[in-house]
Amino acid sequence: MNGFWSYWVIILTSINIAGALWLLWTTSRKRPGDQGPSEETTGHTWDGDLSEYNNPLPRWWLWGFYASVIFGLGYLAFYPGLGNFAGRLGWTQENAWAADVALARKQSDFQLAHYDHMNLHTLRHDANAMRTARNLFANNCAACHGTDAHGSKGFPNLTDADWLHGGDPTAITTTITQGRVAVMPAWEAVIGPEGVEQVSSYVLALSGHPGDAQMQVQAKAGAEKFATVCAACHGADGRGNTALGAPNLTDNIWLYAGNVETIRETVGKGRNNQMPAHAAKLGATRVKLLTAYVLNLSGAPDEENEEPEANSLLEGSTHEPTNTAGTQAH
Numbered sequence: 001m002n003g004f005w006s007y008w009v010i011i012l013t014s015i016n017i018a019g020a021l022w023l024l025w026t027t028s029r030k031r032p033g034d035q036g037p038s039e040e041t042t043g044h045t046w047d048g049d050l051s052e053y054n055n056p057l058p059r060w061w062l063w064g065f066y067a068s069v070i071f072g073l074g075y076l077a078f079y080p081g082l083g084n085f086a087g088r089l090g091w092t093q094e095n096a097w098a099a100d101v102a103l104a105r106k107q108s109d110f111q112l113a114h115y116d117h118m119n120l121h122t123l124r125h126d127a128n129a130m131r132t133a134r135n136l137f138a139n140n141c142a143a144c145h146g147t148d149a150h151g152s153k154g155f156p157n158l159t160d161a162d163w164l165h166g167g168d169p170t171a172i173t174t175t176i177t178q179g180r181v182a183v184m185p186a187w188e189a190v191i192g193p194e195g196v197e198q199v200s201s202y203v204l205a206l207s208g209h210p211g212d213a214q215m216q217v218q219a220k221a222g223a224e225k226f227a228t229v230c231a232a233c234h235g236a237d238g239r240g241n242t243a244l245g246a247p248n249l250t251d252n253i254w255l256y257a258g259n260v261e262t263i264r265e266t267v268g269k270g271r272n273n274q275m276p277a278h279a280a281k282l283g284a285t286r287v288k289l290l291t292a293y294v295l296n297l298s299g300a301p302d303e304e305n306e307e308p309e310a311n312s313l314l315e316g317s318t319h320e321p322t323n324t325a326g327t328q329a330h
């Protein structure tokens with residue numbers, strides 16, 4: 001609120017309070033009813049015989065009004081209400097909200113505390129823990145990765161055991177806590193539109209789509225360019241590099257769709273993708289629960305899984321990658 005509107009509100013509020021007091025004062029001054037209810041009526045008559053007495057307000061009601069004015073003045077002194085004046089207590093909606101959130105967080109931390117000392121292996125097999133993790137995922141991750149974690153264009157599928165940044169527990173924990181920034185540079189200015197078409201054809205060939213004769217010729221030229229400008233990140237064989245977040249280009253699993261137009265767009269204009277950091281928002285226990293959940297989603301083998309009975313638990317149920325279609329975003 002700027003200065004003018006602040007004063008505007010202050011003046012209007014003050015006039016209203018003063019007006020209410022004046023009204024109460026004038027109506028309570030003349031009290032013919034002090035000797036008992038008067039017989040004087042307002043002169044209005046309804047339905048033939050219903051008339052209205054002209055009595056002053058009962059005392060208790062009047063004091064009720066005075067009390068509410070006093071309450072209002074007290075409220076305005078301590079809480080925000082008078083324009084930009086914040087009130088003596090310094091109360092704000094934001095503070096109140098933050099306090100509520102902190103309280104809810106504390107209660108939830110308390111409920112999750114017994115997961116603190118459990119390792120990933122135990123958590124992955126704990127039905128309650130995984131139910132909690134599924135809720136955490138729905139609240140914090142599903143908006144981008146989808147409720148089923150299958151992702152969409154630009155948002156990786158977390159169920160397919162194909163990783164941009166690595167699918168081992170450490171890599172997943174790092175992704176969730178610190179976030180990831182994946183930069184695919186724009187190449188059009190460097191290798192020209194022709195070069196973009198050539199390497200794009202080569203990328204398609206790498207993933208098993210050699211295309212028509214013209215594309216095969218382009219792909220040949222593209223192979224050389226790929227070796228000089230792309231291999232640094234995507235590897236000489238195009239199998240990617242999780243240390244750089246550079247995807248495997250040979251598996252026909254696409255973050256941005258595997259058609260030639262999309263690939264040309266990615267190569268020519270580049271991509272600048274970001275997974276936000278969640279450490280501060282979630283805290284260690286929730287991150288651990290989510291790591292266990294993502295490991296289960298992708299069917300990652302269980303690290304500490306030495307006991308045969310635990311092994312057989314996993315066998316056939318979660319080992320198979322769920323996305324075998326291969327053409328979906330990953």
Ligand code: HEC
Pocket residue numbers: 137140141142143144145154155156158162163164165166167172175176180181182245273274275276278290294330
């Ligand atoms: C604002 C959108 C957004 C939210 C919210 C989000 N992510 Fe992501 N996440 C992404 C993007 C985008 C990427 C891909 C980054 C890249 O291209 O390298 C990603 C990547 C990942 C990866 C790495 C995948 C791989 O192939 O290496 C994991 C694991 C992951 N997210 C898990 C989560 C979890 C768990 C949560 C919830 C705590 C979450 N994400 C919340 C957008 C999001």
Ligand code: HEC
Pocket residue numbers: 164182183184185187199200203226229230231232233234244245246247249253254255256257263266267271272273
């Ligand atoms: C500096 C490292 C780097 C270089 C060099 C590089 N890339 Fe990439 N590339 C990436 C990263 C990182 C991504 C993932 C972007 C993301 O997660 O959004 C990517 C993504 C892609 C994709 C999208 C894959 C998908 O699944 O949708 C294609 C296609 C691609 N690169 C092709 C190329 C080609 C062709 C070249 C050479 C002209 C090249 N890249 C050079 C880092 C690089």
